[in-house]
Amino acid sequence: MSRFIDKPVAGAGIGLRSTHYQTIIENQPKVPWFEVLTENYFGDGGLPLHFLEKVRADYPVTLHGVGMSLGSADSLDRDYLARLKALAARIEPTYVSDHLAWISVDSRFVHDLLPLPYTEEALANFAAHVREAQDFLGRRLLIENPSSYMGYKETDMTEWEFLQELVVLTDCDILFDVNNVYVSGTNHGFDPIEYLHALPKGRVKEIHLAGYEEQNNYLFDTHGYRVHPPVWDLYQATIEYLGPIPTLIEWDNDIPPFETLLDEAGLAQRVLDSMDAAA
Amino acid sequence: MTGLHDMQAMVRDAVFETDTQNPALRAISEHIEPSEGMSSEEHVLVYRRAILGTLVRALGNIFPVGKQLLGEQFFDGMARRYVQETPSRSSDLANYGASFSEFIARFGPAAELPYLPDVARLEWYWHRAFHAADEVAMDPGSLSAVSAGDTGRIIFHLPVSASLISSDFPIHRIWAVNQQEWAGDTAIDLDEGGMYGMVWRRQYDMRIDTFDEPVWTFLNAVAARTCFGKMSESGIAGDLDTLLPRCVQRGWIAGFDLA
Ligand SMILES: [Fe+2]
Numbered sequence: 001m002s003r004f005i006d007k008p009v010a011g012a013g014i015g016l017r018s019t020h021y022q023t024i025i026e027n028q029p030k031v032p033w034f035e036v037l038t039e040n041y042f043g044d045g046g047l048p049l050h051f052l053e054k055v056r057a058d059y060p061v062t063l064h065g066v067g068m069s070l071g072s073a074d075s076l077d078r079d080y081l082a083r084l085k086a087l088a089a090r091i092e093p094t095y096v097s098d099h100l101a102w103i104s105v106d107s108r109f110v111h112d113l114l115p116l117p118y119t120e121e122a123l124a125n126f127a128a129h130v131r132e133a134q135d136f137l138g139r140r141l142l143i144e145n146p147s148s149y150m151g152y153k154e155t156d157m158t159e160w161e162f163l164q165e166l167v168v169l170t171d172c173d174i175l176f177d178v179n180n181v182y183v184s185g186t187n188h189g190f191d192p193i194e195y196l197h198a199l200p201k202g203r204v205k206e207i208h209l210a211g212y213e214e215q216n217n218y219l220f221d222t223h224g225y226r227v228h229p230p231v232w233d234l235y236q237a238t239i240e241y242l243g244p245i246p247t248l249i250e251w252d253n254d255i256p257p258f259e260t261l262l263d264e265a266g267l268a269q270r271v272l273d274s275m276d277a278a279a
Numbered sequence: 280m281t282g283l284h285d286m287q288a289m290v291r292d293a294v295f296e297t298d299t300q301n302p303a304l305r306a307i308s309e310h311i312e313p314s315e316g317m318s319s320e321e322h323v324l325v326y327r328r329a330i331l332g333t334l335v336r337a338l339g340n341i342f343p344v345g346k347q348l349l350g351e352q353f354f355d356g357m358a359r360r361y362v363q364e365t366p367s368r369s370s371d372l373a374n375y376g377a378s379f380s381e382f383i384a385r386f387g388p389a390a391e392l393p394y395l396p397d398v399a400r401l402e403w404y405w406h407r408a409f410h411a412a413d414e415v416a417m418d419p420g421s422l423s424a425v426s427a428g429d430t431g432r433i434i435f436h437l438p439v440s441a442s443l444i445s446s447d448f449p450i451h452r453i454w455a456v457n458q459q460e461w462a463g464d465t466a467i468d469l470d471e472g473g474m475y476g477m478v479w480r481r482q483y484d485m486r487i488d489t490f491d492e493p494v495w496t497f498l499n500a501v502a503a504r505t506c507f508g509k510m511s512e513s514g515i516a517g518d519l520d521t522l523l524p525r526c527v528q529r530g531w532i533a534g535f536d537l538a
Contacts, residue, residue, distance in 0.1 A: 042371050043410030044439075047483050050413075067370040073284035080370045105287035108366040111337075111375075112330045114290060117310075121283050150322035151312045154280060189314065217316035218325070 009033040009060045009094045009206075009246045012268035016061075017251070020258045021051040028058060029262060033094070035248050038065035041091075042083050049090075056091055062206065062248075063093040064175075069109075070129040070143075071102035071116045081136050088137065095206060097142035097175045100126070100163065117152035118162045126162075127169035134170065142205055144175035145195075147183040147212070147221035158190070160198035167200050174199065176245075177208035178235045179227065183219040192234055196241055204242050209235060209268060210250040224253035226264060236271055244272040281310060294327045297363050334362040334375065341376050342402045344457045345383070348392060357386055373410060376403060394448035394469070401450050401487070404442035404478035411440035411480060417534045419527050429537055431508025435501045438533040441479035443498055449474055451487050481530050488529065497522045498531060506538045 011032035016024070018040075023029075034055055041052055055061065067080055088096060101113035116122045134141055143166065145159060157165075166172060176199060178192075185192040211225025227235070227249075239245070249264045281289075289310070292303040301320075304327075308319035338358040339346050346354040361382045367375045380399035383389050425433060437443075444450075449471050456465045475495035477488050490498075500515055511519055526532045 039371055039373070043373065044412035046410050046413065046480065048410070050483060069370065073282075073287055077370050083371075102287060104370065105284065105291050107368060108291060109368070109370055109372075110291060110294060110330050111333050111367060111372050112326065114287075114326065117283070117286060119283070125283060149325040150319075151314075152286065153310050153312055154286070187314065188312075217314075217321070220325070220329075 009062060010244075011246060011272060012265040013062070013246065013248045014261045014265050015064075015248060015250045015252070016052075016055060017255050018048065018051070019255050020261075021055070023258050025051070025054050029258070031059065031262070031265065033060040033062065033246070035062040035064050035250075037252075038063045038084060038087065038096075038098075039067045041087055052091065060094050061091055062095040062097065063088060063091065064144075065096070065098040066111075066113060067103065067109075068098040068129075068133060069102050069104045070098060070133065071100065071114075071122065071126050072104050072129075073102075073125060074104055074107060076129050076132055077104075078136075081133060085137050088139070095142050095173075095175075096137065096139060097144055097206065099144045099146050100159070100166075101146045113146045115146060115148035115150060115152075116162075117154040118157045118159060119154055120156075123157075123162055123165055123169070127166055130166065130170040130172050134172065140171065140173055142173045142175040144177050144208065145180050145184070147177075147180040147187075147219075149187055149218060149220070151188050158195075158198075159184070160195045164198060164200060167203050173205045174203050175206045175208060176204045176238065176242075177210070178238055179208065179210040179212060179231050179250075180221060182228075182231050182234055183212050183221050187218045193237065196234075196238055199242070201242060204245055207235070207238065207242075207245050207247040208250050209247060209264070210252075222253050223250050226260070227267070232267070232271075235268070239271050239275050244275045247272065286310060290323070290326070293323050294330050295363050295366070331359055331362055333372075334367070335359055337372050338362070338376050338379060341406045342379065342399055344402055344454055345395060345399050347457045348395065348398065348453075349389065353388075357383070357389060360386070373406070376406075379403065394446065394450055394453060397444075397446040397448060397450045398453055401444055401446075401454055401478060404444060405485065405487070407442065408440040408478050408480045409485060413482075414439050414533055416481070416530055417527060417532060419524075422527075422535070425537070431506065431511070432538045433507040433535050434504050434538050435507070435532045436534045436536070437477070437498065437502055437531065438479045438481070441477050441531070441533075443475075443477050443495070443502060445473065445475045445495065447473040451476055451489050454487065477531060479531075488531070490531075493518070493522060494526065494531075497526065501532065 013033035014031050016034040016036045099113050181192045181195050209227045210223045212219045213222045247268045289307040293307045296303040311319040311322050313319045335355050335358040380396045383399050384396035389395055451474050452467050474489050500510055
């Protein structure tokens with residue numbers, strides 16, 4: 001039996017940041033769930049894990065990773081998987097997610113999500129890694145579409161075709177980041193709505209919202225701003241198409257006061273509620 | 280056609296390359312689509328900037344006093360050089376930076392601050408202690424359960440979070456006056472001499488404790504897993520009757536087993 005309250009996530013959650021531990025534990029704000037960055041809790045002990053367990057005692061939690069490097073041509077890092085499995089056993093997350101990306105090659109890590117060439121070779125490699133990780137962890141993964149700033153000439157399918165195939169090959173679920181698809185669509189000149197309509201319905205278990213930064217010739221995903229108006233529009237379209245999928249406000253840089261995040265989550269919740277009302 | 284592994288290796292080489300002629304950047308750019316307003320190379324450079332930036336920021340977070348002492352611009356430039364020559368070998372970014380203090384010691388432009396490598400070592404130990412496993416303090420009474428015949432076989436342990444550190448400079452004071460909450464005088468006389476100390480965590484309380492040379496010698500013998508009998512015989516640790524209770528009471532000894 002679980003040591004924790006155990007209910008599936010629903011509604012608009014918030015990414016947990018260390019600057020907000022105290023206020024969350026003391027004030028118990030009305031937030032349906034929190035998501036944490038997996039690798040921030042890979043230490044053997046100390047305050048981060050202590051606070052995470054306190055938060056987990058009152059809220060459902062999802063684990064969101066950047067370190068699995070599922071797209072790497074390297075074999076999967078078993079030490080990473082073992083740490084993740086131990087953390088999942090301790091925290092009992094509702095979901096475990098990582099990205100459609102690679103962060104390492106020849107066991108050297110770049111610590112940033114790099115895009116893949118969307119080829120048959122990359123697909124077979126990615127699918128084998130997802131299956132291996134799912135078998136090892138004993139659970140399904142959610143795979144998130146990344147923001148990307150470069151595309152390869154070798155690519156011979158779209159990102160959404162790659163994702164569709166991946167779901168068929170591995171039975172994984174999808175974390176659809178609406179901000180990322182808007183950023184990538186702008187940078188690469190594709191239509192986010194086409195991406196949206198290619199998503200296998202029923203497989204999208206979580207949605208991300210965040211703020212990008214406008215550079216000279218491209219959009220850069222900093223997770224350091226409020227969600228931009230065109231991303232809210234795309235979110236509205238996403239919820240109309242997929243239904244009221246649990247949605248997370250991500251904010252990783254220049255972290256604002258907790259109230260700002262509550263505010264953003266409130267805006268997302270309104271969109272979710274309007275669907276419930278319409279249903 | 281370039282396979283997945285070679286493509287990824289080319290991206291990595293372009294990100295970390297130091298050759299100002301950028302041969303690796305040009306090589307991967309052959310495989311990258313240009314877009315409206317951006318050349319292939321500019322697309323790759325977005326990643327070079329982002330990745331170097333992430334790693335430089337990570338070092339700044341682990342070594343805030345080093346950054347404070349050098350100023351942001353100097354520190355970031357130095358960190359960038361380190362990042363370019365030091366690949367990360369762990370999926371966990373918290374493991375990155377272990378050799379930073381050795382790099383600083385070799386980094387000519389930082390030689391004006393001779394204590395800087397030791398300060399960086401102190402900050403690295405702090406970072407490790409922060410994430411170390413939780414541990415219950417030793418019950419001093421547990422020692423009395425060891426029978427008199429067995430005391431020589433006792434091997435004491437330092438706390439799992441502990442790192443011993445010594446320096447020719449008062450780095451614990453340099454560290455302290457460069458903390459944000461420090462309100463006192465920031466002047467430090469480097470001639471006040473060096474330090475012996477231990478960086479560790481007691482429950483959730485981060486500590487830099489300093490002590491005299493006998494304690495330093497004793498705790499180093501403990502760290503080397505020297506058994507109690509051998510310490511008494513060789514007299515390496517001086518007056519054990521006063522040292523041991525003092526170290527247990529301060530928490531510097533966290534447990535023991537029998538050899
Ligand atoms: Fe995301």
